[in-house]
Amino acid sequence: MNVQSPNDLRAFWMPFTANRQFKQNPRMFVAAKDMHYTTADGREVLDGTAGLWCCNAGHARPRIVEAVQAQVAELDYAPAFQMGHPKAFELANRLVDMAPEGMDHVFYTNSGSESVETALKIALAYHRARGEGQRTRLIGRERGYHGVNFGGISVGGIVNNRKFFGSLLAGVDHLPHTHLPEKNSYSRGEPEHGAELADDLERLVALHGPETIAAVIVEPMAGSTGVILPPKGYLEKLRAITRKHGILLIFDEVITGFGRLGAPFGADYFGVTPDMMTTAKGITNGVVPMGAVFCSGAIHDAFMQGPENAIELFHGYTYSGNPLAAAAGLATLETYREEGLFDRAAELAPYFEDMLHGLKGLPHVMDIRNLGLVGAVELEPVAGAPTKRAFEAFLAAYEEGVLIRTTGDIIALSPPLIIEKGQIDRIGEVLSKVLRALP
Template sequence: MNVPVKTNDLEAFWMPFSANRQFKKAPRMFVAADRMHYTTDDGRKVLDGTAGLWCCNAGHNRPKIVEAIRQQAGELDYAPAFQMGHPKVFEFASKLVNVAPPGFNHVFFTNSGSESVETALKMALAYHRVKGNGSKFRLIGRERGYHGVNFGGISVGGIVSNRKMFGTLLTGVDHMRHTHDPARNAFTKGQPEYGAEFADDLERIVALHDASTIAAVIIEPMAGSTGVLMPPKGYLEKIRAICDKHDILLIFDEVITGYGRLGAPFATDYFGVSPDIIVTAKGVTNGVIPMGAVFAKSKIHDVFMTGPEHLIEFFHGYTYSGNPIACAAGIGTLETYKEEGLLTRGAELAPYWEEQLHSLKGLPHVIDIRNMGLIGAIELEPIAGEPTKRAFSCFLDAFEHNLLIRTTGDIIALSPPLIISKSEIDQLFEILRGVLTRAA
């Protein structure tokens, strides 16, 4: 028999990606948010240095998004996604492909980045099968890659802690080497000079398995959750060329880099390298309503559109694919991005952001700093025998001094809302300078 618990009992909620016991001894609670700041339960204003979780690109409590959700909830709260539709989902899809990189004319809706990754992987496998190349079943990821937490995503992903507890995962998966090379590229501003040759590791994998068995390669054009790793100059171009050579689909995971984070609408635009499928989520609705969107080129989509018209072409989807309220939030988000120029505003602020970020060089335990667009990473020397502790201590100290940062391993990751001002950038790095100065 369950013993009733109080409605505010912290033990009922098993928190994701959290040190549950530590948190519940000293909870950190947000109760409100507006533009660049959160409000804590004790009334403090905390500067959002991470756009929530890489997702609130337009900041918080934005009027067009709030009003769109309110109106939609009172008009049509849910409509079935299978064999039925509603106007908002078609309107939103049309608006999205108009801001997508050239050639991406179709969008498939999901509910998260993890689901977007699963969708893209299945889309790639099914594409080759429909074309008569069913022997192409292998999926290639990258060490230190992060592609969500579903079984496909952690299989192609390359972060040890996300993989080690969950058995054999998917079969037929291999991994390229990561590109992190601090010995040659420490304190680089923008793309590193060295490391394009890491792309040649894909040729090694092709030689091992044969191209006839490889369906797709999935990479983050800029790896985010592993600690903000920038692609070396020429690296993405070489990956694209190798995929073309061997008839392998290239999937870009832009869950973090999509919707203005690098100062261009997508990393695909920023780097000028075009994949075959783009995975997105987070910023598609400004993080307000769970949603993901997978962009596919016509060459992918059109292969499926054959056979009798009454048959389902792609046996995949979710109960909440294209949810009406999520679509309304997405339309409000795109309108906000457009009116405020947020899909490119990062390019204007990037030089100032870079200057302030790299001014932290020389502070205690700082062994690397890297940046691109409105993203930054500060890598710290780990405490001997206690990995991650130094960065986590900085996270706690920053919160106490009214700044929200993100840590992964012993790396501090920064990705503020794209509405941040120069004075708020100054405030962010002033707080962080104090945090790093005090770091044990």
Template sequence: MTEPSSKAEIPSDLSAWWMPFTANRQFKGAPRLLVSAKDMHYTSHDGRQILDGSAGLWCVNAGHCREPIVKAIQEQAATLDFGPAFQMGHPKAFEAASRIAALAPGDLDHVFFSNSGSEAVDTALKIAIAYHRARGDAGRTRLIGRERGYHGVGFGGISVGGLSNNRRSFGPLLPGVDHLPHTHDPKNAFSKGQPKHGEELADGLERIVATHDASTIAAVIVEPIAGSTGVLIPPVGYLQRLRSLCDKHGILLIFDEVITGFGRLGAPFAASYFGVQPDMITAAKGLTSGTVPMGATIVRKGVHDTFMQGPAAAIELFHGYTYSAHPLACAAALATLDVYRDEGLFENAKKLSPAWEEAVHGLRGAPNVVDLRNLGLVAGVELAPRDGAPGARGYEVFVRCYQEGLLVRVTGDIIALSPPLIVNQAQITEMFGILRRAIDSVS
């Protein structure tokens, strides 16, 4: 643990920043400010050490302010601060793409860079539609998401996403979108690892095909683990069955691995962990351990090669971002991948998974706990909502944890945990001790 720093003053004016996914008025009445971080801990504005139980926002997989990553960013900023990615390139972009492709399973060997998970998702959806058009099947434009899914905040991502709060304020969204049923089944409550019931929920795709016809459907996108909705673990056989149905109907399968990518389950990707080969993977967060914004859409060879036709001087895909493959992001990604490899962090996550599972399920019987879910180094602790005040109990537990020195994520009445992969057994014990006390103290 780092030594506490001196206290920092709260800015006198908090009004100008319109904070994302935050109750702004509530927060600004009692702000929680982080002023520094190192390894497994933040330092709060009042000088307290806060154990990071959520890897920042599911992203700081290598831990905070890691020297090799910081140094790589500093050196890159002093060498090449920016280089255009349209009709130009720089060496680290190609190196980073090669390193990512080498980690991805099967023939997922081409990488399109963006700046966030939201952009990676919109990129994948556009590639899916353009792919079918390029192969002469322009009628395949329909996109299929899943209830309770989260795929970022672009119009494509919220259209295929299934979180009502993210959708209701923004009109009809994209046309031609449908949704699979979610995988949350109450009879799987308190499952350890993958729940046994629910493989057949993948057959929801057959009902959608019967309604719209497969010839209209471009792609299905799902999170292998639905994270932002409260950690929904896929039932045994579900992802495999979904892959089989997509193959049957000529539909592309996209895994949104913005959360599960880069070691969260003890493997480079959830696709590797589950042994299921998607046609595309979207990634971000852990790619740079949260240090510099970066997203990536990883594409199978056959999908990529379909675009590589016509005159060699023709642009194959009219899509991209000013900051695609930004030099600082590429430097951060390469250094982060080195840390994962050199310190064996994916292996550490795999090794600690049984102890993590035991700690998670040690909360069974705690007041108001109605379900516990876990896989790898991720957990969801679901609390019973208060009558007439859904989300209030979860928020109070979140605040109490912060006051006691632990940062967790809260979504409604579900507490989510996903620590940096450098976590150790003692820190897991500390984490769940604080969480248990917070749950006990909130009625």
């Protein structure tokens, strides 16, 4: 072993990254505080993306930092199989207290991807526990993102996340996505057109038989595919159809959870309560990896049968309810509460919306969409070079001191909920400058 290996970037195979391009010209963050990252060369970069949609309370927040520091000195790890520690139970109670009515239990995971896998497995096992084991089909949606594990990419609908990995899970079908630029371009908030797209679920039910379908999973607002919004009435229709046929409805709230839309969860914002919700990211402000699947009392209670000493669900993770993550989660929820960050997001949303739509008419802009403190600016692709224009915008914005995110040729924004109006203005100014300079 060469213990003197230089830090030359070779060993780390980076996720969702153009590795060769990055390693020729690295972009390194070495510190973060509140709304800004600090680069290796000492520049401040305004965080326009809350890290990866996860640092909703900003960076290095004192209550969270202190909680994690204290926890690692007191109890660094405890097994979650047949053992427990108090903070895992305390956090679970706090989470269900803030969840929509009927979401009575949480199952801990370590990421959004694991939350999705867990919810899909619970859905299948729930129907089997009730004597309906023939319900094995899962329904996702085109352009949906549900993490990167096999279940998630199977029900997901982002092409590049699927096509490299073979046939994936069997028995999966997809609803159409809700992106209708010909009818809903430059929408402010929920689009007017497209609720009828939910009716395609009835077609799938007729095709496969309702007795074969276990669950439907959708993001209330699709984030990673480029901020695709649900048309008015769409989620209500999905809820009605799934309830009619005894199908579980799962909301993937990994992005929309914990204040992103100006409410605790997308379910609260849209007024539609599913049977399960998958969460992660903002649950610990991104500080320690953690996720949680919320489920109804009816789902949980269906497993609580048989001998009391028997394991009810053969599923879990080494790090489920990790003490450091639980401490970070409790401190994060307290930070949200103390600072009124969910209400702050709702109050800032119109100002953020106006900034975004002020970019209309700039070179290459095809569409603008927004909801809460999340937005997208869709660009015309370079002929024969998809994603090139948005990636150039990402690099240029970084050089100007603003971090944005791109997916395809879409710029996505999701700043921490502590953002100030002047910082929203700064994002708009940099984007305007970058867009005007793009070839």
